Amino acid sequence: MSVTIKDVAKQANVAPSTVSRVLSDSPRISEKTKRKVRKVMDDMGYHLNFSGRVLVQQSTQTIGIVMKRSSSHSFDNPFFSELLRGISASCHKHDYSINITTGDSEEAIFHDVVKMVQGKRVDGVIVLYSKEEDKVVPYLRERDFPFVMIGKPPADANDITYVDNDNILAAKEVAEFLIRLGHNRIGYIGGDSHFEVTTARLAGFKQAIAEHHIELPEAMFKNIQLDSGDAKKIVSELLEVDNPPTALIVTDDFNALSVMLALQEQNVRIPEEMSILSFNNTIISRLANPPLTTVDTQSYQLGYESADCLVELLGGGEVFKKSVIVPTVIVERDSCIAKKAMSDEK
Known part of the structure; x- marks a missing residue:
């Protein structure tokens, strides 16, 4: 019994x-x-009946997770796995489960969210991205449904609680790191241009080169789009530029690995002939050959803080818009060297 x-x-x-009050903390x-009371619960093997709680409190004790793209595509990138690990840790602390969208397209993901909300399957939602012309966030706002974003919301949505890095500052620091190493021909490979993180990091990079009076042709700025990212084509185009780059900034470790493989196919040695610096400090950066210098965006902490913020919103009471900025740091490994050292190698 x-x-x-x-x-x-x-x-x-x-x-x-x-x-009951102990159970609700x-x-x-x-x-x-x-x-x-908790010791007695443990000794007696008591487990909370969540089905009963749903009926009494009208709560599912579940948080919905809206992926950037299809879950299969997102799980290829360890950055999202780390986000989810952080979210899961916070949810476990607060006795919440998670429900992840599984659609294979933006439209399918949107319909997943509608079913979550209208079917009362979740108490709140964490949106793992900030994107222009997105249907999910306007829908959640229209329904006045509790949610938190990972990424800076659009300028016209300043009432949204979000968790993010200072991506402008992070990209500026990355450019200045390479400039201090003597590089002034720096290629820039961003992510999908529809996402806010991509535009923010590009803005930071451009700020840095402008402050150092470095002019770069448009041919040095590239993006790897989610649907049609072709690292081989982008690398070939960068190498064919007049006075090609001596260093590359790639705004995601996952894309950086593809870029490194494409460079190696072209017999370009890293870092002797091309320095590379990326973002996210995932396991990819540690296992790459050579190991990647990268920006630690603390993806686990981004996820953890986002879930904490949502649980706080769900706690009731007067709610104010809140933003949490998680700091970043450059982790130096073996993929970057000074331009002078590159010349000496040659």
Whole structure:
């Protein structure tokens, strides 16, 4: 026979209402009493009946996760796996489960979100991106449904709670790192141009080269789009530019690996003939040959903070728009050397 709240209350010598308040982590109950009741729960093997909680509280204890693209595509990139690991850790702490969109297109993902919201399958949503002409965020705002974004919201949506890096500053620091190494012919390979993170990092890069009076032709600026990213074509085009780059910034480790493979096919040595610096500090950057110098965006922390913010929103009370900026740091490895050292190698 399963253990009930009344059984726990009798064993702990407290009222059943006290046990219920301990389960909801009510501030009205002292920490001493919470510890005593929780110990009894553990000793008796009590587990919360979430189905019953849904009926009583109209809560699913579930958070919806809206992927950047289809889940299969996103899971190829370790950055998203780390985001989800952080979200899962926070959800576990707060006794929430997660429900991930599984559509293979933007339209399918949108319909997944509609089903989540209208079917009352989740209490709130974390959107793992910020994108122009997106249907998901306007829909959630229109429905006044609790959600948090990872990424800076559009300028006309300044009431949204979000978690992000300072991507402009991060990209500026990356450019200045390469400039200090003597590079002034720097190729830039961004991600999908429809996403806010891509435009922010490009803005930071352009700020840095402008401040150092470096002029680069448009042919040095490229993007790897989600649908048609061809690293081989982009690398070939960069190598054919008059006075080609001596260094490349690639704004994602996943794309940087494709770029490195394309360079190696062209017999371009890294870092002796081309320095490379990327973003996200995923396992890819550590296992690449050579290991990549990269920006640690603390993807686990981005996920963890986003879930914490959403649980806070779901806690009720007066809610104010909140933003959390997770700091970044450049992790130096073996894919970048000074331009002078490159010349000496030749």
